[in-house]
Amino acid sequence: MGLAFEWHTVKAEANFQAHGVSFELAQTAFKDPFAIELLDDREDYREERLVLIGMAEGHVLLFVAYTEREDRIRIISARRATKREQDHYFKQNTQTHDL
Numbered sequence: 648m649g650l651a652f653e654w655h656t657v658k659a660e661a662n663f664q665a666h667g668v669s670f671e672l673a674q675t676a677f678k679d680p681f682a683i684e685l686l687d688d689r690e691d692y693r694e695e696r697l698v699l700i701g702m703a704e705g706h707v708l709l710f711v712a713y714t715e716r717e718d719r720i721r722i723i724s725a726r727r728a729t730k731r732e733q734d735h736y737f738k739q740n741t742q743t744h745d746l
């Protein structure tokens with residue numbers, strides 16, 4: 648069984664307008680076996696927030712903020728990864744998967 652995703656439709660449209668990244672594309676980043684997941688504790692969100700840095704559709708590195716609700720992943724925002732986030736992703740995966 649695959650992962651189940653949900654999001655607020657108005658938020659998804661606003662995110663696409665702001666960042667040019669659809670939540671449909673963002674959900675494909677969760678399939679990246681080398682994705683990095685981190686706890687987002689910069690603020691008190693009143694729920695556990697996580698971020699994922701992962702390759703979407705095998706060609707675009709995304710930064711996705713989300714929360715887990717019951718058996719679903721609720722996407723909060725998604726954008727292209729910054730240079731710093733890209734460096735972190737590739738450095739982490741080079742160290743982890745070096746032969």
